[in-house]
Amino acid sequence: MIGITGYGAYIPRYRIKVEEIAKVWGTDAPSYKRGLQLWEKSVPGPDQDTITMSVEAGKNALIRAGISGEKLGAVYIGSESHPYAVKPSGTVVGEALGATPDCRCADFEFACKAGTEAITCAMAQVAAGNVKYALGVGADTSQGAPGDALEYSASAGAAAFVVGQDNLIAECELTYTYMTDTPDFWRREHEFYPQHGSRFTGEPAYFKHTFGCAKGIMEKAGMKPEDFAYAIFHQPNGKFPMRAGLKLGFTKEQIEPGWLTPRLGNTYSGASPIGLTSTLDIAKPGDKILVVSYGSGAGSDGFIFKVTDRINEVRNMVKHTVWYLDENKVYLDYGTYAKFRGKIRKND
Amino acid sequence: MFPSRYWREIPHRYRLEAGKCTGCGFVAFPRRLVCPQCGQREFETFKLKGEGELLTYTVIHVGPSAFVDDTPYALGIVKMDDGVNITAQISDIGLDNIEVGGRYKIEFRKIQSDGHSGIHAYGYKFIPIR
Numbered sequence: 001m002i003g004i005t006g007y008g009a010y011i012p013r014y015r016i017k018v019e020e021i022a023k024v025w026g027t028d029a030p031s032y033k034r035g036l037q038l039w040e041k042s043v044p045g046p047d048q049d050t051i052t053m054s055v056e057a058g059k060n061a062l063i064r065a066g067i068s069g070e071k072l073g074a075v076y077i078g079s080e081s082h083p084y085a086v087k088p089s090g091t092v093v094g095e096a097l098g099a100t101p102d103c104r105c106a107d108f109e110f111a112c113k114a115g116t117e118a119i120t121c122a123m124a125q126v127a128a129g130n131v132k133y134a135l136g137v138g139a140d141t142s143q144g145a146p147g148d149a150l151e152y153s154a155s156a157g158a159a160a161f162v163v164g165q166d167n168l169i170a171e172c173e174l175t176y177t178y179m180t181d182t183p184d185f186w187r188r189e190h191e192f193y194p195q196h197g198s199r200f201t202g203e204p205a206y207f208k209h210t211f212g213c214a215k216g217i218m219e220k221a222g223m224k225p226e227d228f229a230y231a232i233f234h235q236p237n238g239k240f241p242m243r244a245g246l247k248l249g250f251t252k253e254q255i256e257p258g259w260l261t262p263r264l265g266n267t268y269s270g271a272s273p274i275g276l277t278s279t280l281d282i283a284k285p286g287d288k289i290l291v292v293s294y295g296s297g298a299g300s301d302g303f304i305f306k307v308t309d310r311i312n313e314v315r316n317m318v319k320h321t322v323w324y325l326d327e328n329k330v331y332l333d334y335g336t337y338a339k340f341r342g343k344i345r346k347n348d
Numbered sequence: 349m350f351p352s353r354y355w356r357e358i359p360h361r362y363r364l365e366a367g368k369c370t371g372c373g374f375v376a377f378p379r380r381l382v383c384p385q386c387g388q389r390e391f392e393t394f395k396l397k398g399e400g401e402l403l404t405y406t407v408i409h410v411g412p413s414a415f416v417d418d419t420p421y422a423l424g425i426v427k428m429d430d431g432v433n434i435t436a437q438i439s440d441i442g443l444d445n446i447e448v449g450g451r452y453k454i455e456f457r458k459i460q461s462d463g464h465s466g467i468h469a470y471g472y473k474f475i476p477i478r
């Protein structure tokens with residue numbers, strides 16, 4: 001059986017509130033908070049990016065896996081904010097974790113589902129017998145254009161999973177992907193900020209693929225929503241995943257442990273993977289967990305996990321995801337945020 | 349920042365790899381060619397655990413060109429639990445809250461970017477243990 005041997009998250013400590021962004025652009029904060037069901041988001045420090053967060057999440061995952069980095073036979077990073085246009089993030093992460101040189105490596109891109117794609121490929125390498133352990137990471141430090149609705153949600157975080165066949169904390173019972181060509185969100189080369197199809201991002205994009213994937217994987221598994229202890233959906237805002245989950249027949253209680261966007265923002269490739277880490281932090285042996293990611297363009301990856309007894313041994317080995325989220329935060333004003341995010345143009 | 353110099357320093361900057369003298373056990377970080385204690389030239393790789401106590405620090409108000417956007421920032425010397433002292437930037441804490449004697453750990457951070465088109469240089473910084 002293939003599954004997760006270790007997992008880890010990393011969330012930067014800086015936050016900005018919806019009110020602080022709304023103040024600058026003259027918008028109505030309460031209506032944004034209500035509309036997005038989101039009140040603040042994480043912001044990376046000026047010395048943090050997809051690579052640094054992937055390394056820290058990877059270290060946490062290795063500790064829980066109980067292996068050293070040199071045991072990793074593959075390092076796959078999924079992100080839409082790789083620091084280089086040409087040069088892999090994964091080489092830096094693999095080197096920092098001590099996985100080099102006996103290691104496969106590639107960076108993945110598929111908007112917000114790059115992370116789950118990286119995890120899927122890590123599983124495939126293990127299943128094929130090519131490597132004993134593989135690391136799959138979803139990480140992003142995404143940006144919305146100043147004043148755009150995306151600016152209120154685009155945030156930063158990472159989740160890493162060591163995939164293997166022994167010492168599992170969660171067995172992967174099934175994976176499934178639902179994918180079509182849907183131009184709901186894009187960024188052309190040399191453009192700084194992405195563009196999106198506004199309302200088009202909802203029904204024909206997020207909901208169609210999330211429903212298609214969730215229904216498809218449950219049908220293949222012969223399972224119903226009540227067979228799961230928890231369900232995690234991609235969360236571009238607080239509203240979409242809760243609406244999707246409830247409509248599929250899940251309860252608020254099943255969704256809430258992995259529903260972090262209201263106080264985290266949209267971590268893009270990190271979103272459903274980080275939701276899985278916070279759910280594993282509280283899951284019990286035997287629990288079944290459904291994960292459905294979503295990436296614009298568009299597609300959804302689905303996973304069904306079954307938690308094993310080993311979860312109780314590893315969950316407290318490193319800080320829980322909600323510690324990063326709730327216990328270690330500092331609020332920024334818009335000026336500092338704009339400086340940290342490189343939104344201010346300077347002379348060389 | 350030349351890519352070649354940065355590349356040579358990857359083992360200690362990314363993974364905190366020190367050299368431990370096979371003769372007397374002296375730990376050199378970064379590695380050295382000759383042991384300053386016993387004069388021997390053989391070292392084995394020794395990975396630092398990455399936690400320690402802040403011995404002293406200073407605040408930089410006028411930084412070198414690569415760090416002008418970061419000022420004011422703190423540089424500290426931490427006595428690592430493995431016995432060596434390391435100098436690095438202190439991150440993730442307000443300058444008024446830094447206290448000598450505090451516990452710090454190493455985190456992987458971006459140290460600098462070479463202009464708009466050069467390489468990103470990564471390495472270690474200290475952050476307070478919370």
Ligand SMILES: [Zn+2]
Binds near residue numbers: 388
């Ligand atoms: Zn010596």
